[in-house]
Amino acid sequence: MGDQENQLNQTVSDQLLSAAREAGKYAYAPYSNYHVGAAVLADNGEVFTGCNVENASYGLTNCGERTAIFKAVSSGVRKIKAIAIAGPVGGAPAYPCGACRQVIAEFAEAADMPIYVSTGAESSETYTLAELLPKGFELN
Numbered sequence: 014m015g016d017q018e019n020q021l022n023q024t025v026s027d028q029l030l031s032a033a034r035e036a037g038k039y040a041y042a043p044y045s046n047y048h049v050g051a052a053v054l055a056d057n058g059e060v061f062t063g064c065n066v067e068n069a070s071y072g073l074t075n076c077g078e079r080t081a082i083f084k085a086v087s088s089g090v091r092k093i094k095a096i097a098i099a100g101p102v103g104g105a106p107a108y109p110c111g112a113c114r115q116v117i118a119e120f121a122e123a124a125d126m127p128i129y130v131s132t133g134a135e136s137s138e139t140y141t142l143a144e145l146l147p148k149g150f151e152l153n
Contacts, residue, residue: 026129029054029097030137033129036062036077037099043067049107050099051077053085056092056122061085078113082120092122099131106132114146 029052037050042065049065063080078098085093096117100107108130109117117128124143131137142149 022127025054025095026097026127026137026139028052029060029095030099030129030131032060032062033077033097033099034131036064036081037101038064040064040077041066044069044071047104047107048101049077051081052097053081053093054095055085055090056094057090059085059088059090061088061090076110076113077107078109079116082116086120091120093117093120093126094122095127095129097129097131097137102134106130106138109145114142115149117142118146118149 032052033050035050036052037048040048040050042048044067051063053061055061061081061084063077063084065075065077066080067074078096082093098107098109121142125141128140128142128145129137130140
């Protein structure tokens with residue numbers, strides 16, 4: 014990977030992580046008090062954000078990642094190029110749950126799509142979808 018591509022990837026990850034952190038401010042999390050935001054980069058260049066929305070019936074809760082992806086899909090997007098996920102600063106990193114990993118796989122442009130996970134106010138880790146969901150449905 015060349016320097017120019019690394020800079021582009023760093024810019025994309027920074028922008029997505031910033032949007033994810035902002036989206037997390039809108040989370041509805043009265044039960045866990047764990048606010049999660051997500052930002053998806055669609056194949057058309059648009060960014061869609063989402064946050065977790067909890068419910069007293071926990072099974073009806075929706076994660077930030079799925080909220081962002083469903084917003085993109087409901088706007089006509091069928092492929093995403095990257096996703097960033099941010100939990101509360103000072104909290105544990107907000108790795109996507111199993112359900113979110115499978116939804117990401119459904120709409121990911123490729124198995125090596127980057128998933129940026131915030132690990133603090135300014136730090137993050139980068140994974141590929143294949144690393145977080147080995148042998149998932151629809152992954153090649």
